[in-house]
Amino acid sequence: MNLKSGLLGIVIALFSLSGAARAAAPDPPAIDGHSYGLMDYQSGEIIAGQNIDAHVPPASITKVMTVYVAFDMIKQGRLKLTDTALVSQKAWAEGKDSSESRMFLTLGSRVTIEDLLRGIIIVSGNDASVALAEHIAGSEDAFAQIMNQYAQKLGMTNTHFVDASGMPNDQHYTSAHDLLILAHALIQNFPDDYKYFSEHEFKYGIEHPQQNRNGLLFKDPTVDGIKTGHTEAAGYCLLASAKRDGRRLISVVMGGQSWAYREQANQELLNYGFRNFDTASVLGAAAPVQSMRVYKGADNEVGVGTLDPVYLALPAGEKSQLQVQPQISGKLIAPLTAGQKVGEATILLAGKPLKTVPLVALKDVPAGGFWHRLVDQIKLWLGM
Structure with a gap:
């Protein structure tokens, strides 16, 4: 079906x-x-x-x-x-x-x-x-x-x-x-x-x-x-x-x-x-939770978040107490595709967890040129 x-x-x-x-x-x-x-x-x-x-x-x-x-x-x-x-x-x-x-x-x-x-x-x-x-x-x-x-x-x-x-x-x-x-x-x-x-x-x-x-x-x-x-x-x-x-x-x-x-x-x-109750919208492609450094990519940064908004049913008037805590899995290395999971985010209300959602790259990041990749590889070796 x-x-x-x-x-x-x-x-x-x-x-x-x-x-x-x-x-x-x-x-x-x-x-x-x-x-x-x-x-x-x-x-x-x-x-x-x-x-x-x-x-x-x-x-x-x-x-x-x-x-x-x-x-x-x-x-x-x-x-x-x-x-x-x-x-x-x-x-x-x-x-x-x-x-x-x-x-x-x-x-x-x-x-x-x-x-x-x-x-x-x-x-x-x-x-x-x-x-x-x-x-x-x-x-x-x-x-x-x-x-x-x-x-x-x-x-x-x-x-x-x-x-x-x-x-x-x-x-x-x-x-x-x-x-x-x-x-x-x-x-x-x-x-x-x-x-x-x-x-x-x-x-x-x-x-x-x-x-x-x-x-x-x-x-x-x-x-x-x-x-x-x-x-x-x-x-x-x-x-x-x-x-x-x-x-x-x-x-x-x-x-x-x-x-x-x-x-x-x-x-x-x-x-x-x-x-x-109110229906609150958080995250979404237009509201990245943060920008992350990308190594070996045509772009040096990418927004991470969710491709679609995350909706929550909250007691009326509580939306202002929402917080989003991101946890990124590690360094981001190109190529990346939009929707590729890079970590998780915990949504909290008044400091208490409500929901955990996957965080993904919000756009494609193709691999950069040879010299750019080489320089970034050296930076990775050096922990930069």
Whole structure:
């Protein structure tokens, strides 16, 4: 699978803030549910959570992975939005005689992949999930194997899928932490396709449109996704994301007592994160931590740092207390290539370590001419 290379690097730098950093922020809201979590999107850090790695049934939040697989296959060119899928007996019958959500597909009809995706994302159609799974993999069982392969690549270590919809099954489980990882990957890897998750309604095969199950979309204009879930075993669940003033947070509540409470709890988590934390950016190609002498090179110095900014979720107002301590591995000798590791940097908050990151050369430094190399070699011998 052609998952974005940067994804696995970001899968994820998930770590909790140190006790010193967390002490500056108030406690998160008390959430009544099986588990919950709150992630700062840019840094990938978990800033609040409870029972975050416990196994829980995901119910229809499963469909985020169903959609993720389809988005990635579209990105690879193996699937098109305009392709059509045949509605099988199994897909048509899914949820037909129960209260389960469905898109109201017609048996034997052909439906575009785009309509199926909207039917899954917006109205949580079980019939659409099965039709999409069968079109991609031939059967829902085979598709579940693909889902598990993606989960493994994303680092979802507490997840196992057995179907595309999230029907109750003891072998079908995930964790709040894993759902945050999945949501992060979804938004990062498919920013153009993510727009479907903010659509308020969708009509297919019935007289009136069905509303998006995510009620936060109608209450908070900064919320733009993601997915609800509910079964008797799972309780009421919601994976949500909001963007305010350029910052994005992702929240998840599993096992709430009602649809209204899952919305309230996610709203409380999002408000808590936006009010009490900032996302700080340090380092990056435009902000070298220092310049280093280069021996035997066409240039005598090179900036060292990180090619991309390093993001940190910090208690509000604490950014001014950040410090960066570099440790260079040894003398730098050309040729060097941009991105070549030359040491490490420890990022500290109020003098206490938060994170260690590799330091790299920020540009290529080719070898210098013969005489320059010779002179520098002599300097190296003399310890100059």
